[in-house]
Amino acid sequence: MTNKSRRTDDAISYLHERDLIRFSSDDFGWVEGRPKLSDTVQSELVALLAMHLPAERIDIALSILHIGFSDAAEAAVIELRAALDAKLSKDAKKPSSKLGVRLRSQIYEVTKALESGEMSPEEICTSILSKPELAKLITVHLEEVIRPLQTDPLEREPCKAVEHLPAVLQDLRRAIHDGITRAPVEASHDILVKAVVSALTRATGKAPTRNWDAHDNEESGFGLKCCRILARELNLALPADLTREKPLDMARAWRRGTEKTPRAF
Template sequence: MTHDAKNETDAPRILHERDLMYFAASDSGWVADRAQLPDEAKSDLGGLLAKYAPDHGMEQVLGDLQRAFADAVEAAVLERAMAVAAEASKEAKKPSAKLGVYLRSRIDALMTVLDEDDISPEHICALVLEEPVLERLVTLQVEERLTWQVTDPLQNAPELAARHLVDVLPELRWQIDEGIKRGRIEASHDILADAVATVIARTTGATPKRNWNAHTQSEAGFGLDCCRVLARALNMALPPDLRREQPVDMAKAWRRMVEGMNLTD
């Protein structure tokens, strides 16, 4: 089997690390038992946002942040597990904790197998099925190409699925590779910063701006303070063996999110 190069005039959407994490979420073990924002964190967030959200609106604000927090914990479990594994790896010269990097390498391996003349449809589909996250991504695209007429084609129609893999795998690799190149920070921190920025924009009626403390020569502001509250809670919500010694500072995550929002105004 052979595959064609991606037509740049028909570029698919880019898959950032955060997009990939949603496909991996069901493997994290947190789906059925969503992480809850601690009372102390809720109190701290309420104090920071009190003057912007009226009493009757605070419940919605905290509810939005709770949902984002649970999503962020699911993503962080996967991120930290991959980071710990990468740090322990003796094989990789430059170990990466990014899910996108791992998936890209698996697609490269599959594309090499796909080029073999004697590869059977059942074999190549079985190899994809061994990778749960990749299987979900591939299945979605194959089902779309089959106009949703076949469910789980890798299992139920391997010959049909294999015909589309010659196009789907290179396309998916392009989507993931572009996401790696343009990707932001870890998805879990991106989720938290996005939630805080969205809540602030809604409660204040204005897009959040960056604040700079000239005395400390560092990022500042109540938006960043909210992100740091969430980051501390997130780190403590992780299994002990996956926690960082110190929670992420969130300054970079907040700056990227605010700058991105202001670019679209």
């Protein structure tokens, strides 16, 4: 199944794989091709969720975590390849040969186009779609922020996409810059955090808060535990050359994702 949506003679869009994932068996057909949570991790998450959520709400939260994990794992491969390429391409004579630098340059071009106001939403989205790596990263972020869920927003809802593009581009620019210059790219981990926040908000009716462990002087809490489980699984799902010795701690990503929420002591 292609990732691009098509239209029938009756002008009804074919469903994207993310439209169908909730209705498909985990081990059947094309769903098998997407990164997915292992049975062990699913059980671990269910046990953790059961300590904090009513039984009838666990499936709601878990389905959101499934999709968020798949999107994050796919984005992580692109991001880490960009960072690795930038780090290892010491012999490259032109910075543009480095994927990370190229992505950063493309983000700058799109940002300038948005600021100029000279291009229509359709033209801006078409321009992004001509850059496959950038389009993939932007798409997974847009699908996280556009509600109700809109798959392939660059192609199917350009006006909504452009509305959210400034914030998404800012996040990606920071993450890619960090990956090139100093720290591991974290946009994929931001997707994990957003999935956890969305899952817990949908399941409980209120956004999760930051928790501070005064004894250990560090971030703690239920939401962060979920993030760390997912980050560990994401690291295991990566190709061997991209796997870290240890998964990211997630405290910084969790803090960033909940920074508008006061800490709970």
